[in-house]
Amino acid sequence: MNLAASKYSAVSPLRVGLDISALNPNFKSHAARGIGRYVRELKNSLLEIEGGNVSVGHFDHDDIINNSKLSPILNWAPFGRTTLRQQIIYPMQLGNKQICPFDITHFPAHMDPPAWGMKNYIVTVLDLIPLVMSDLYKAINPSWRFRLARFLELQAIKNAALIIAISEHTAKDCERLLGIKPENINVTPLGVDKKFFAGRDLAADSEVLKRLSIPEGREIILYLGGIDPRKNIKGLLEAFKIIRDAKGGSPILVMAGKISDDKQYPEVLKLIESYRLGESVLLPGFVGDEDLLKLFKHTRVFLFPSLYEGFGLTPLEAMAAGVPVVSSNTSSMPEVLGKAAILVNPEDPEAMARGALGILENPAIAADLRAQGPKRAQLFTWRRTAEATLTAYERFLR
Numbered sequence: 001m002n003l004a005a006s007k008y009s010a011v012s013p014l015r016v017g018l019d020i021s022a023l024n025p026n027f028k029s030h031a032a033r034g035i036g037r038y039v040r041e042l043k044n045s046l047l048e049i050e051g052g053n054v055s056v057g058h059f060d061h062d063d064i065i066n067n068s069k070l071s072p073i074l075n076w077a078p079f080g081r082t083t084l085r086q087q088i089i090y091p092m093q094l095g096n097k098q099i100c101p102f103d104i105t106h107f108p109a110h111m112d113p114p115a116w117g118m119k120n121y122i123v124t125v126l127d128l129i130p131l132v133m134s135d136l137y138k139a140i141n142p143s144w145r146f147r148l149a150r151f152l153e154l155q156a157i158k159n160a161a162l163i164i165a166i167s168e169h170t171a172k173d174c175e176r177l178l179g180i181k182p183e184n185i186n187v188t189p190l191g192v193d194k195k196f197f198a199g200r201d202l203a204a205d206s207e208v209l210k211r212l213s214i215p216e217g218r219e220i221i222l223y224l225g226g227i228d229p230r231k232n233i234k235g236l237l238e239a240f241k242i243i244r245d246a247k248g249g250s251p252i253l254v255m256a257g258k259i260s261d262d263k264q265y266p267e268v269l270k271l272i273e274s275y276r277l278g279e280s281v282l283l284p285g286f287v288g289d290e291d292l293l294k295l296f297k298h299t300r301v302f303l304f305p306s307l308y309e310g311f312g313l314t315p316l317e318a319m320a321a322g323v324p325v326v327s328s329n330t331s332s333m334p335e336v337l338g339k340a341a342i343l344v345n346p347e348d349p350e351a352m353a354r355g356a357l358g359i360l361e362n363p364a365i366a367a368d369l370r371a372q373g374p375k376r377a378q379l380f381t382w383r384r385t386a387e388a389t390l391t392a393y394e395r396f397l398r
Contacts, residue, residue: 013055014397016122017102018043019112021061028112032258032286033226034313035109035126038166038190042108045191045386054393059100061112064093087152090114094121104161104396106389115155122392123160124188127310128173129230136229154178162396164188164389166311169332186392189336190311191382192320197374199293199321208294212254212284219251219360222299222323224292224314227259227268230307232328234271235349239305241275242353247360249280253303254295258286296321300366301356304328305346312336316380319373324366326355340369340376 022030022039030036046056065071068089094100095118106122107113113123130150157163158178163185165171171187174180209216221240227233240253259265260283272281287295302318304327312333315325325341327333334343342355359366 013053015103016056016393017059017105019107020058039108041382045382068093087114091117095119110157111153113156115152120161122162124164131177164392167332170310188385188388190313191380191385192377196317196320199296204297205294208291220299221251221253221301221303224256227262227264232305232307232346235305237271237275238349239352243356253281255283256287296323299323301359305352307346316377320377322370324359324369338376340372
């Protein structure tokens with residue numbers, strides 16, 4: 001799609017509509033995940049720096065859909081009601097200037113826009129995991145609904161006027177797998193909130209352990225994230241079993257995150273049971289930032305053996321708080337974490353365990369990572385993310 005937008009000028013700023021649907025707790029579970037954090041921080045940071053040739057407003061998916069008189073009629077459709085709303089009503093509503101008074105819309109998550117639009121739009125590509133790991137995802141999601149959803153996502157990306165990628169690695173995937181030209185891609189890395197750096201100065205608070213039902217006096221290995229296949233939960237548990245056995249049963253693994261509603265959850269419980277880790281693995285559920293910062297103070301190692309990440313924000317936040325990180329040497333992890341974390345092959349549980357044991361048993365290694373982590377994390381700020389995003393908007397103008 002042609003990037004030229006000559007009808008806009010400094011006299012009449014480009015009006016960008018940012019999709020903030022991810023802040024709605026009822027929208028696709030985005031709010032409690034990294035997407036929700038990205039949208040919230042981007043929205044707030046853009047408010048601080050916008051100006052000149054660009055003005056930024058906001059819209060919400062549900063508000064746009066519910067504004068349509070056709071939406072209730074689709075309740076009578078025998079099937080495909082959600083898809084029909086998303087792919088027919090939604091783009092029509094977005095193209096209506098009375099309902100969506102923007103020159104261009106920006107969808108900060110590639111799974112959220114319709115596959116086509118009546119006006120130009122920008123899409124942030126977070127990752128292309130279903131393409132990169134197609135065999136794995138087809139095996140667990142063989143249905144036609146899954147294939148259709150992925151097809152529509154890819155069409156939405158291909159039809160965008162401009163792509164924003166959250167890492168150089170993701171940008172290369174867009175080029176390699178979708179044939180998108182490099183000049184149509186802007187890289188805007190994510191950022192770390194200042195509060196995570198302030199977490200280093202917090203006093204250890206045992207109350208947070210009581211609230212999360214974590215026993216005191218145990219070495220805490222922390223994992224924070226989802227449990228879908230590419231997160232490599234099997235490898236995480238195998239590595240932890242080696243760590244626990246090597247340390248005489250002292251460490252505990254805390255797997256934080258809103259995972260109990262995930263369809264993979266029963267399988268995770270079976271894995272924990274099969275490895276006889278029931279008393280050593282805790283599942284506290286979603287942990288808010290305030291408690292997370294306090295939990296970081298008690299964490300000896302942040303273990304993150306993901307097979308693939310479009311960026312990898314959670315280990316970076318742990319590093320900002322001064323927690324030693326052991327993560328993967330794949331996808332975007334080396335680009336983001338650099339040499340301030342121990343990076344190993346995520347498909348080698350023994351290597352993952354050795355990295356964690358090195359931190360637990362060698363104070364010098366732990367101290368070095370605690371010092372290097374925040375320095376690395378300081379390279380990534382939400383203001384820089386917002387500035388790079390504004391640059392992308394202005395690029396559309398040109």
